[in-house]
Amino acid sequence: MSAADSTVRLLLLAALSGEHILYIGPPGTAKSELGRRLSRLCHGVYFERLLTRFSVPEELFGPLSMRALEEDKYIRQTSGYLPEATVAFVDEIFKANSAILNTLLTLLNERLFDNGSTRVHVPLLCLVGxxxxxxxxxxxxxxYDRFLLRRRVQQVSQAGLLEMLGNGGGRKQAIALRSPGTQGLQSVDDPAVQPLLTADDFDHTRERALDAVEVPPSVLQLIADLRTYLQASAAPAGNCLLDKCEPPVYVSDRRLVKAVALMQVAAYTSGRSRVSEYDCLLLRHILWQRPDEAERIYDWLLNNLASDDGLQQLQFILNGMFGRACKNLGNPEATAMLVKEVGDVRETLVNKLAGVYSAMEGGFPAVMGNLWLGQEEAQAVASALLPKLEKSRKEVEDLLFEVVTLEVLLRHQAEAVVIADLMPARWADWVRNAPAEQLRPYGGANIRPAKGMWY
Known part of the structure; x- marks a missing residue:
């Protein structure tokens, strides 16, 4: 069941990142079971509560101490309540009233709880709302903004329903982890089994990821462009993929900062030292305010992950270099400087082509091997991106061929007739746009290449 697979992966990622996750969906879709299973995996203290419009703070934070009240102190007995929980599940979280809300906000964001005149740190790892x-x-x-990850949950599919009914609604399956290189499932409740994840992993993974994982400028630019698309009435000039998002979607600065940190955790737990642009696919679970906006974010990411705006810029650069090459024919000093510039562009294109091949090689491992994408979700992404990457590969190869051709011509100080024959399209464009005085050495404005002949 791909939806369930992705839902569980997001839950584990939230816990490793020290973030909270919100599930939105109808009753009876196992939302509370996810919280319980996460608690068992963490071996932590679990707290669960269902809120109603009549809920009072005592239900979440504990009753007032009668003995403390006798001493004019306002102290709660928090044992067994949310301030002492490692993992918590709060159903109907938006039924929280104003008496609960302020305390809950501080507890979720700062992990602090004011108990009387004392502010204490709470051990809360993840709250599942x-x-x-x-x-x-x-x-x-x-x-609502405190929940970095948001996931719409639905009833299981027809195939999933049959599987669920066949195993007694999941009761026949132990809470388990599969060890690498072994067969079968291992119960994390069995003291003889060494768990794959320890309390140390949940406590320190985020900190280690922030220290060890680099976020490249291309990823930061992609995130910034996405927020511009979501919030602005129109996207910046030059973005021809999607003009605007209607209605606009507000994305707070805090969400973006936390989103980057979560992607660093995703990369770190996948054994990488750099955030990949494909990690930005997680933003479809982070930046929406209403569930239908998740698909818009997903579509925007697919379009922009497969696009290469830098290729168009390189086309302009090559045009300029070709024009300078034609203008400076017979000038060895100018040609030598130009050879170096063309070589730099060639190196850029080689690296770009290597990146495209790396992404596509072996069935798109950057997506199919992503730890935090469900199997069917990853397959859908790969199916959408591969044709676009194939087109990008062809465009890069064609441009690289032209750049190498120009570099060889310059190194051999080729004559104009040879340049025109080997690069006829560039030559024709230059002839069309060059000033008349630049064309006089080659016979004036009437020159044109045609099948290796000059007229």
Whole structure:
């Protein structure tokens, strides 16, 4: 069940990143079971509560201490309640009223709880929130923003339903992890089994990832362009893929900073030292305010991951260098300087082509081997991107061939007739646009290449 596969992966990623996750969907879709299983995996203290419009702070944060009240102190007994939980599941989270909201916001974001006059740190690793519907009042916007990952959950598919009913709704399956190189499942509740993830992994993975993983400028630019697309009434000039997002989607600075950190965790746990542009696919679970916006984000990412705006810039650069080459024929000093510039462009294109081949080689490993994409989700992404990457590969190869041709011609100080024969399209374009005085050495404006002949 791909949807369930992706849902579980996002839950684990949220916990490793120290973030909270929100599930939105109808009752009976195992949202609470996800929280319980995460708690068992973390071997932590678990807290679960269903909120209603009549819920009071005592239900989440613990009752007031009667003995403390006798001493004029306002202290809660937090044992067994949210302030002492490692993993928590709160159903109908948006039923939280104003009496609960402020304390909950501080606890979620800063991991701090004010108990009387003392502010204490809470061990909360991840809060799994659930709701049947989106928040409707503005006072809940801050709470909604605390959930970095958001996931729409549905009923299982027909095939998944048969599997679920066949194993008793999942009761026949132990909470388990598959060890690399072994067969079968191992129960994490079995003390004889060494768990694949320890408390140390959950406590320190984010910190280690932030120190060890680089975020390249191309990824940062992609994220910035996506927010511009989501928030602006029209995208910047030059973005011809999608003009605008209607209605605009607000994305807070805090969400973007946390999103980058989460992608660093995704890269680190995948054994990489750099965030890949394909890690940005996780943004479809982060930046939306309403579920239908997730598909718009997904479509934008697919279009922009496969596009190469830098190739168009290199085309302009090659045009300029070709014009300078024609203008400086017979000038060895100018030609030598130009050879170096053409070589730099060649090296850039070789690296770009290597990146395209690396992405496509072996069935798109950058996507199919991504730890945080479900199998069917990864297959859908690969199917969408591969044809576009194939087109990009052909464009890079064609441009590289022209650049290498120009470099060889310059190194051998070729004459104009040879340049015109080997690069007829560039030559014709230059002839069409060059000033008349530049064309006089070659016979004036009437010159044109045609099948190796000059007229």
């Amino acid at each position: 659930a709701s049947n519907e989106l928040p409707e009042s503005e006072e809940l916007d801050a709470l």
